[in-house]
Amino acid sequence: MASICVLGLGYVGLPTAALLAAAGHRVLGVDTDPRVLARLANGEPHIDEPGLATVVRAALQSGHLRPAARPEAAEIFVIAVPTPLQRGEGLPRADLAAVRGAAESIVPVLRKGNLVLLESTSPPGTTRDVLAPVLERSGLSAERDLDVAYCPERVIPGNILKELLANVRIVGGLTSRAAERAAELYRTFVDGEIICTDAMTAELVKLMENTYRDVNIALANQLARMAEDLDVDAWRVIELANRHPRVHLHQPGPGVGGHCIGVDPWFLVEKLPEATRLLRVARELNDGVPKVMTDWAIDLVRDVTRPKIALLGQAYKGDVDDARESPAVRVRDLLVARAGAQVATHDPHVGDHRDVAALHRCVDGAHLIVLLTPHAAYQQLDPVDIAQRMARRVILDTRGCVNRTAWRAAGFRVEVLGASPRPR
Known part of the structure; x- marks a missing residue:
C-alpha cells in the first residue's frame, strides 16, 4: 500500500482520506484550519455526515490516518481543497487560491515518480495551466517526471461515503500513464467503474454534470412562475410530466445552493463567455429567486407593524449540515x-x-x-402545535413539501411556490 498525503479535510477530503486509510494506505491528512485538526485529535470529524465518524475513528485508531498542519513527503498527493466563487465587479470567477496554495505547499517535498491528483472542481484547463506550472517549480516535469491527473469528486452531502465507494469515477491525466496510475489508486477502494480520459475532458465532464442540473432547476423555477400565473399546481405538473420515460424535470425552490450546482456553471461562463449564454441566463434566474421569495414574504406581513418572520432551514438541501451558497441564507440576509x-x-x-x-x-x-429547507423534521411538524405558538397563522412553503390539507385544517393560510398566486 502507498503513502498518501491528502490536502484539504473538508466534505470530500476527509471522507476520501478515511476510506484510503481503511483500504490500508498510510494517509497524512493535511488541513490549515486548527479547529479541524483539534477535532480530529479528539477522534471526532467536524462534519455531520452519516457513517463518517465511525470510519474516521477507526482510521485514526489504526494509525493509518494521521492529521497534520503541513504536508510531508509521500508517494501520492491528493488535493481536495475548496474552489469557491470570487464575487465582485463583473461576473463571478473561480477562486483557485486554495489549489495554488496546496500545490505550492508540496513543491518542497515532491520527488520524481510522485502521483499528484486534483479532485477540486475547477475551470477547464486548471490541471494543465494552473496546477502543473506550480508543481514544476520543483524542477520536475509535470509530464515526464511526475504523474498529474484530475479526478473530480461526484458526491452529495448526506450520502458521501456510499457515493465515494459506488459512483463511477472519471480520471483524466495529463498523460495516459498518469490516468492509469490514478485509476490504480482508486481501484483500491472504489467499487464503481473507473474510466480513464484526458484531464480537460474530465474537468468538463464534472462541470457539465452540475450545469445540466442548474439549467434544469432554472426550467423548473420558470415553470413555477408560469403555473402561478395560470392558477395551476407546478408540483402536479412536474409529477405527471415525469411519468414520461424521457422526461426528468427537477423541482423549483428558493434558489440553488451547495458547493457545486450554483457555482460550476460560472466556471464555464468565465472560460467561454460567448458560448455559454444559456448557462448565464439560467444562473441569473436561479440567483434571482431568493429576492423573489423575500419580496413574497414581506408582502405577506405588509399589514403588520414590526412583524416576526420565522425561517425554517438554513442548509441548502434537506437533512444535511451544509449551508454553503445556500439560498436560505441569502433569504435570511435579504430579510435582515x-x-x-x-x-x-x-x-x-x-x-x-x-x-x-x-x-x-x-x-x-x-x-x-x-419554509426554506425540506428537512424531514419540518415535514413531520404538528401544525396544530405550531398554530398555537404563532401570532398569525401563515406559512410560505418554498419547497412544496408541507401537507397543505393538514396545515389549512389547523387554520393556516398556506402559500406554496408554484401553486399560489405570487405578489406582483
Whole structure:
C-alpha cells in the first residue's frame, strides 16, 4: 500500500482520506484550519455526515490516518481543497487560491515518480495551466517526471461515503500513464467503474454534470412562475410530466445552493463567455429567486407593524449540515437588511441551536413561517402545535413539501411556490 498525503479535510477530503486509510494506505491528512485538526485529535470529524465518524475513528485508531498542519513527503498527493466563487465587479470567477496554495505547499517535498491528483472542481484547463506550472517549480516535469491527473469528486452531502465507494469515477491525466496510475489508486477502494480520459475532458465532464442540473432547476423555477400565473399546481405538473420515460424535470425552490450546482456553471461562463449564454441566463434566474421569495414574504406581513418572520432551514438541501451558497441564507440576509422585521431562524442540522426548544423559540409569536429547507423534521411538524405558538397563522412553503390539507385544517393560510398566486 502507498503513502498518501491528502490536502484539504473538508466534505470530500476527509471522507476520501478515511476510506484510503481503511483500504490500508498510510494517509497524512493535511488541513490549515486548527479547529479541524483539534477535532480530529479528539477522534471526532467536524462534519455531520452519516457513517463518517465511525470510519474516521477507526482510521485514526489504526494509525493509518494521521492529521497534520503541513504536508510531508509521500508517494501520492491528493488535493481536495475548496474552489469557491470570487464575487465582485463583473461576473463571478473561480477562486483557485486554495489549489495554488496546496500545490505550492508540496513543491518542497515532491520527488520524481510522485502521483499528484486534483479532485477540486475547477475551470477547464486548471490541471494543465494552473496546477502543473506550480508543481514544476520543483524542477520536475509535470509530464515526464511526475504523474498529474484530475479526478473530480461526484458526491452529495448526506450520502458521501456510499457515493465515494459506488459512483463511477472519471480520471483524466495529463498523460495516459498518469490516468492509469490514478485509476490504480482508486481501484483500491472504489467499487464503481473507473474510466480513464484526458484531464480537460474530465474537468468538463464534472462541470457539465452540475450545469445540466442548474439549467434544469432554472426550467423548473420558470415553470413555477408560469403555473402561478395560470392558477395551476407546478408540483402536479412536474409529477405527471415525469411519468414520461424521457422526461426528468427537477423541482423549483428558493434558489440553488451547495458547493457545486450554483457555482460550476460560472466556471464555464468565465472560460467561454460567448458560448455559454444559456448557462448565464439560467444562473441569473436561479440567483434571482431568493429576492423573489423575500419580496413574497414581506408582502405577506405588509399589514403588520414590526412583524416576526420565522425561517425554517438554513442548509441548502434537506437533512444535511451544509449551508454553503445556500439560498436560505441569502433569504435570511435579504430579510435582515429590510428594516422593520424581526427575523428568527432555525435548522436542525446547522448552527448551535438545533433542538425542539430552539424551534419553538423561532416560531413563538411569529406572523409568518417561511419554509426554506425540506428537512424531514419540518415535514413531520404538528401544525396544530405550531398554530398555537404563532401570532398569525401563515406559512410560505418554498419547497412544496408541507401537507397543505393538514396545515389549512389547523387554520393556516398556506402559500406554496408554484401553486399560489405570487405578489406582483
